[in-house]
Amino acid sequence: MKSYLLIILIFINFNCLHGQFIISGKVLNEKGSPIQNTNIKILDNNNGCITDEDGYYKLISKKKEFEIKISSIGFKTEIKKIIFYEKREIVTNFTLISDSYELEQIVVTGNTGEILKKKSVINVELIDKKFIDKIVSKNFADILNNVRGIQNRIDCGICGSSGIQINGMNSQYNLILIDNIPLINSLSKSYGLNSIPSSIIKQIEIIKGPSSILYGSEAISGVINIITKDRKDLSRVNFNSYMSSIFEISNDITIFNEGKLFDILLNFNSFNFQKFTDNNNDNFSDLPLINRYTSFNKILFNRKSKKKFNLSTKFYLEDRFGCTNRYEEYSQGNDSIYGEDIETKKIEIYLNYDFNFIEKLEFNSGLDYHYQSSYYGYNYFKANQISYFNQLIFKKKINENIISLGVNHSIINYNDNSNLSLIDRVQNVTSLFAQNEIKSLYPINLLFGMRIDFHQNHNKIFSPRFNIKYDFKNNSSIRINSGSGFRIVNIFSEEHALLSGSKSVEISDDIDPEKSINMNINYTLPFDKIKFEIDLFLNKFFNKIIPNFQLNVDKIVFENLKGNSISKGLTFKYDIFFNRFINFSNSISFLKIKTINNYILINELFIPSFSSLYNLTYKKNKFEMNIYGKFTGPMYLPKFEVEPHRKEISNLFGIHNLKLNKRIKNFLIYIGIENFFNYSQKNPLIDPNASENSETGESWNEGFSPNFDTSYIYSPLFGRKIIFGINIVL
Structure with missing residues (x-):
C-alpha cells in the first residue's frame, strides 16, 4: 500500500x-x-x-x-x-538602459567618499548641471532660490545683501562648503554668496538636517556643498555671455588645458550693472549698482597612482552701491545724500590631496581672506576675516563596516572697527570625529558617529549623529537622520540690520552659545513614470539668540531665549515623466515655528508658512523649454510705528519664469524671462523721505530719518526682466 x-x-x-x-x-x-x-x-x-x-x-x-x-x-x-x-x-x-540621470548620480557630502546617491544612508539632494542649465542663473545664490526648502532672502532694500534659509533657519545655521571645505562663514555669508559663478559648478549637494560630524557642530540646519568641475566635465573653451533688458551684462570664459604633469582650468567671470532704476518712485534705487569680477583657477595634478591632488584658487572683487536718485552727487560718508557703498575683496585657496602610502587617507585644506570696506550712510564699517581649515580623514572598510576617523582644525580671525566686545575675535577649534557605516544588515543600513570640538572658550562640545536607511521591496526607502548642534555666535558679522538703517542696538551682557537637537525623516517611493518624496523635520533650540524687533520699535535687542524654539515642517515632492520629451516636478513645503521667551510667544520674522516650487520641461532634439516658478506663503513682518502703517503679515505671492534653449552645433542660444508677471514689493523702505519734526524743529534728508529702516523686505524689489544670451563650447 x-x-x-x-x-x-x-x-x-x-x-x-x-x-x-x-x-x-x-x-x-x-x-x-x-x-x-x-x-x-x-x-x-x-x-x-x-x-x-x-x-x-x-x-x-x-x-x-x-x-x-x-x-x-x-x-x-x-x-x-x-x-x-x-x-x-x-x-x-x-x-536595462539608463533612462534617468539619478541612478548614476554620485554624491560625496556626508559620506567621506564618493557613493551612488541612491545607496547613500544620508538623504542628499543633488542639483546637477542639467538643473542649472534649465534656469536663468548668474551664480550660486541664484541657483539656490529654485531649490525646495531653501530661501535666498534679501536682507537689505538698499545694498541687496542676502542670506540662505534652510527649512526656515537663517544662514548662520548652515555650512556652505566648496569641494568639502567650509570657508564661507560669518562675514562671507552676506556678500560672498555671489562670488561663485554658475559656470564652475559641477553640482550642488544639499543635506537638510544635522550634519555636524564631518564639517562642524554649527551645521544645524544643514550643509550645502559646491562641487567644482573636474576633467570629465570640461571642454577646451566655454564662453557664455548675456545681457538683460535693464542692461545687466555678464561675461564668462572657461579654458581647460591638458598637460603631462597637470591639467589646468582657468575661469574669469564679470557682472556689471550700472543703470539706476526706481520703478516704485521712492527716490531710492530698486537694485544696487554692481561691478563684480571673479577669477577661479584649478590645477589637477596627474599622478601615477591616479589619486586626487587638486589645488584651487579664487579671487573676487565686488563694488556694490545703492543710493537716492542723487547718486551722481554722492561721495562716501556723505551726511546729506544717503548711500550704501560696499567694497568686497576675497582670496581663497583650496587643497584636496589623497596620500599614496595609506589606502584611503585624505587631506583637505583651505584658506580664505575676506576684506570689506563699506559706508552705510555716514557710518563707516571696515572688517577683515581670515579663515583657515585643515581636515585629515582616514577611511577603512572592515567586512561590511565602513569606518571613518578624522581630525579638523579651524581658525576664524575676525576684526572690525566696531567696539562690540561680545564678539569672539578669534575662534580656534580642534575637532575629533569618528563614524561607522554598517552594511551587513540589508535591507537596513546604519550610520552613527560622534564629534568632539575643543573650543578655546567652551571646553569640550559633543555632537552625536545617527542615520538609518531601510529599503523596502517595492523600491521605496526611508531615511532617518538625527543629531545635535552647537554654535558660537558672531553677532556683528551675521546681522546686516546692525549696519543699515537708524535703529539702535542692544546686546545682552551674558549671551550663551546656542544648542540644538534635530531630526529629519525622508521617504521616497518611485514608480515607472512618477516619483514621490516626503520630508519631515523637527528642530529644537536652546539658548537661541534672536534679534528681537518687537520689544522696542526703536531698537534691535539681541538676547538668549528664556525658553525654547521649535521649528517643524513637511515637504512633499513629486516628479512626473510623461514621456522622453516632457517632465514636470512640484514641491510643497509647510513650516511652523514656535518661539517662547519668558512665557511670551514671539513670532519669527521673514519665514514663510509655506512655499511651492514647480518646473515644467519640454525637450526635443536640440530645443528645450523650461517654465518654472515659486509661490511664497504669508510671513510675519516687523512692526513699525510710523505712517503709513505697513502690514505685519505678508500676502501670498508667486514668481514665474521662462527659459528657452536652442542648440546649433557648438552654439547654445537662450532667452529668459524672469518674473514673467512683473510682481514686485511696493514701498519696501521705512520712512525714507526727507522731512522734519515740527515739535523739535529737527530736519533730515532722504535716508536719515530717525525711523529709517531697510529691512522690511519679503519679496523681489524689481519686476520683469528679459535676458538674451549665447553659450559657445569648443
Whole structure:
C-alpha cells in the first residue's frame, strides 16, 4: 500500500513540474553591474518577483509563451516576449538602459567618499548641471532660490545683501562648503554668496538636517556643498555671455588645458550693472549698482597612482552701491545724500590631496581672506576675516563596516572697527570625529558617529549623529537622520540690520552659545513614470539668540531665549515623466515655528508658512523649454510705528519664469524671462523721505530719518526682466 502511495505522489509531482516553465538569470546595467530591486512581472497575470542584491531573478509560469515587464527606477522599462521550445527551464540575463540621470548620480557630502546617491544612508539632494542649465542663473545664490526648502532672502532694500534659509533657519545655521571645505562663514555669508559663478559648478549637494560630524557642530540646519568641475566635465573653451533688458551684462570664459604633469582650468567671470532704476518712485534705487569680477583657477595634478591632488584658487572683487536718485552727487560718508557703498575683496585657496602610502587617507585644506570696506550712510564699517581649515580623514572598510576617523582644525580671525566686545575675535577649534557605516544588515543600513570640538572658550562640545536607511521591496526607502548642534555666535558679522538703517542696538551682557537637537525623516517611493518624496523635520533650540524687533520699535535687542524654539515642517515632492520629451516636478513645503521667551510667544520674522516650487520641461532634439516658478506663503513682518502703517503679515505671492534653449552645433542660444508677471514689493523702505519734526524743529534728508529702516523686505524689489544670451563650447 505504501509503495502505491509513493508511486502516486511521484506521478503527481512529475506532472506539476511538467506543467511549469522556469526562467532565471540576472538584470544588469549597461556596465554589466547587477541592478537590485528590479520588478519583473508576467503581464497576463501580474505574477512576478524582485531581483536580489546580485540582480538575480527567478520566474515560474504555467504557460510556455508569455510577456514580461522589467522595470527599475532610473532605467527604461522593457517588455520582453518569452517562448519556451524544447527546454522547460532557461537562463537569460537582461540589460536595462539608463533612462534617468539619478541612478548614476554620485554624491560625496556626508559620506567621506564618493557613493551612488541612491545607496547613500544620508538623504542628499543633488542639483546637477542639467538643473542649472534649465534656469536663468548668474551664480550660486541664484541657483539656490529654485531649490525646495531653501530661501535666498534679501536682507537689505538698499545694498541687496542676502542670506540662505534652510527649512526656515537663517544662514548662520548652515555650512556652505566648496569641494568639502567650509570657508564661507560669518562675514562671507552676506556678500560672498555671489562670488561663485554658475559656470564652475559641477553640482550642488544639499543635506537638510544635522550634519555636524564631518564639517562642524554649527551645521544645524544643514550643509550645502559646491562641487567644482573636474576633467570629465570640461571642454577646451566655454564662453557664455548675456545681457538683460535693464542692461545687466555678464561675461564668462572657461579654458581647460591638458598637460603631462597637470591639467589646468582657468575661469574669469564679470557682472556689471550700472543703470539706476526706481520703478516704485521712492527716490531710492530698486537694485544696487554692481561691478563684480571673479577669477577661479584649478590645477589637477596627474599622478601615477591616479589619486586626487587638486589645488584651487579664487579671487573676487565686488563694488556694490545703492543710493537716492542723487547718486551722481554722492561721495562716501556723505551726511546729506544717503548711500550704501560696499567694497568686497576675497582670496581663497583650496587643497584636496589623497596620500599614496595609506589606502584611503585624505587631506583637505583651505584658506580664505575676506576684506570689506563699506559706508552705510555716514557710518563707516571696515572688517577683515581670515579663515583657515585643515581636515585629515582616514577611511577603512572592515567586512561590511565602513569606518571613518578624522581630525579638523579651524581658525576664524575676525576684526572690525566696531567696539562690540561680545564678539569672539578669534575662534580656534580642534575637532575629533569618528563614524561607522554598517552594511551587513540589508535591507537596513546604519550610520552613527560622534564629534568632539575643543573650543578655546567652551571646553569640550559633543555632537552625536545617527542615520538609518531601510529599503523596502517595492523600491521605496526611508531615511532617518538625527543629531545635535552647537554654535558660537558672531553677532556683528551675521546681522546686516546692525549696519543699515537708524535703529539702535542692544546686546545682552551674558549671551550663551546656542544648542540644538534635530531630526529629519525622508521617504521616497518611485514608480515607472512618477516619483514621490516626503520630508519631515523637527528642530529644537536652546539658548537661541534672536534679534528681537518687537520689544522696542526703536531698537534691535539681541538676547538668549528664556525658553525654547521649535521649528517643524513637511515637504512633499513629486516628479512626473510623461514621456522622453516632457517632465514636470512640484514641491510643497509647510513650516511652523514656535518661539517662547519668558512665557511670551514671539513670532519669527521673514519665514514663510509655506512655499511651492514647480518646473515644467519640454525637450526635443536640440530645443528645450523650461517654465518654472515659486509661490511664497504669508510671513510675519516687523512692526513699525510710523505712517503709513505697513502690514505685519505678508500676502501670498508667486514668481514665474521662462527659459528657452536652442542648440546649433557648438552654439547654445537662450532667452529668459524672469518674473514673467512683473510682481514686485511696493514701498519696501521705512520712512525714507526727507522731512522734519515740527515739535523739535529737527530736519533730515532722504535716508536719515530717525525711523529709517531697510529691512522690511519679503519679496523681489524689481519686476520683469528679459535676458538674451549665447553659450559657445569648443
